[in-house]
Amino acid sequence: MMAPQAAGPAVNGVSLGVLIFFFVVVTAGGFIAARWKRPESMNSLEEWGLGGRGFGTMTTWFLLGGDLYTAYTFVAVPAAMYATGAVAGWFAVPYTILVYPLIFVFMPRMWSVAHAKGYVTPADFVKGRYGSRGLSLAVALTGILATMPYIALQLVGIQAVIDTIGLGGSGNWFVKDLPLIIAFAVLAAYTYSSGLRAPALIAFVKDTLVYIVIVTAIIYVGWKIGFGPTFHAAETKMNTKTKAGTLTGSFIPANANQYWAYATLAFGSAMALFMYPHAMTATLSSKSRNVIRRNAAILPTYSLMLALLALLGFAAIAKKTSIFGADGYANTQLAVPHFFAQVFPSWFAGVAFAAIAIGALVPAAIMSIAAANLFTRNIYRDFFRPNATPHEEARVSKIASLVVKFGALIFVLSMDKQNAINFQLLGGVWILQTFLAIVAGLYTRWFHRWALLIGWAVAMVWGTVTAYNQKVPNLKTKLVDGKPVVENHGQRHFGSSVANFPFTHVTLYIAISALFLNIVIAVLLTVVLRAIKAPAGTDETEPDDYYSDSVSPDVVRAEQASAEAAAVNPTPPRHAT
């Protein structure tokens, strides 16, 4: 049986054509990006992984935006709004507002010390600050681990688009997932050759498309549906009782537990965001301290975009958009793509799909580069090849970026995607446990490195176990002869990202509870370790490093080395045909 209520015919040729057109443009751009601002050589992490640390306000704005606003924004948040309303979805709005004051305060210090000492990753900083390879390894592993579900979320977004267009669906798994695999292979190829320059250049295209689509969609919602009826439809749905007798969702947080869940989800996500290796990469690739502060001031415009997109989840409720996928099962991630297919002409739906797909590819590229940098600097070089040359580091990073991407691909093909926003929230549970070591480290050396390491380990285990234990019934709704039939597939784990704080009945985002545990342990153990005078490790940073606004000697040396290499072996002229 083909999907009876999926948008239009099996494959929408016009939408597909438009999508492919933009994809080709972006792919070409990705390869051309290698020549942007002509580095002497791409064979160092400075160039491949940080774009030469030369990005100005505009590029950083697009890059950070392309980084922070992803398939998470486009697919997962509206899907959560569609399914259960404000607490699960709208918290992303305060989240993206809260993040900028935090960036304003913490990131310039991070930028300065990274420049003064030539750090490329947060784990580099931790190693230099605490003189602890163990703590550095912990930060690096956490970064790589937390990035994986986030990349997987991007793939879920691309999959939703492909499914909406009518490709995939029934048939064997290879045919079903072939478009996804091709899209990802192209991404991998141009990231491999251009490094961070590829997503930075493509981010321009992406944001232009995104703005056009959002403005059009919101005008449509305001004009044709009306905001009042949109909210009314959502309120009605959320207040409808399910068969289990509970409300479907929350239209406005209404009790203490929902207040706590909403506030901690927002605040926890905001604190977690700039701990992600990719957010750090985008920040460190800017060319001065001031670029970061200026961006903290102008980036909130992206929050408006996120909020408007989130409302499309409600608009899909008002328009009674079908969320049944090509395989016949209900999938809330399809709410926005199906809404676009339902209300836009085919060609413009194609533009919208391109915006979603490219909006997922850009961050996926940046994330995989960042995770690869972590692996190369803090695992490969520190533990296996201390004398690796810059050339070798860049090569290992390129390969690691492929491995990370294909790891995420396997993740998405095998894992349950019912509630994609939980992918990102699970990443947050992990990455937030590096917050204390990094942020406290920017200000003080009071914490003992072993205390931080033990606090991290306990919080990681507790957070993971708690998240795993959030079991919900695995219900799947299938469309049989035009009627929805609920199938019960037992229980599934990782069903929710909020849980009761231990020994209380207060519901908090697990990441925040785990961080609390992390801080308590680190403080207590630091007091003990300092009392018994455990070796504190050497701190290679100096107070002035946290204010510096200059080029580090390491950067200059790497630059000179690559300039010399280029002089010895000049780049061959482009194909003189």
Next chain:
Amino acid sequence: MSIRRIPTVSCTIASYSEAQLSNSRPAPLPMWVRIVVAALLIMPIVALVAVPTYSNASPHLWGFPFFYWYSLLWMFIETAMVSTAYVLVTRARRNGGSR
């Protein structure tokens, strides 16, 4: 006021000309700037984390329940506040005579 100066890193690479600034620690910000900037940055956080203060449906604005438009309003207020903080910090640093 004692400002420690560290010699500027000499750098001949053209692409870094803009980033090639002094490595000296800037003068500490005046107390009033610190307080104002801290207030500007903390206010949006406090306002949005205090969920019960705005979890109401009314008053509506253009069909938006209060809960929804109030969050959006803070986005604009925050943009203004962080921009003000940016201007205050950069001005104070420039007038501080550290560069």
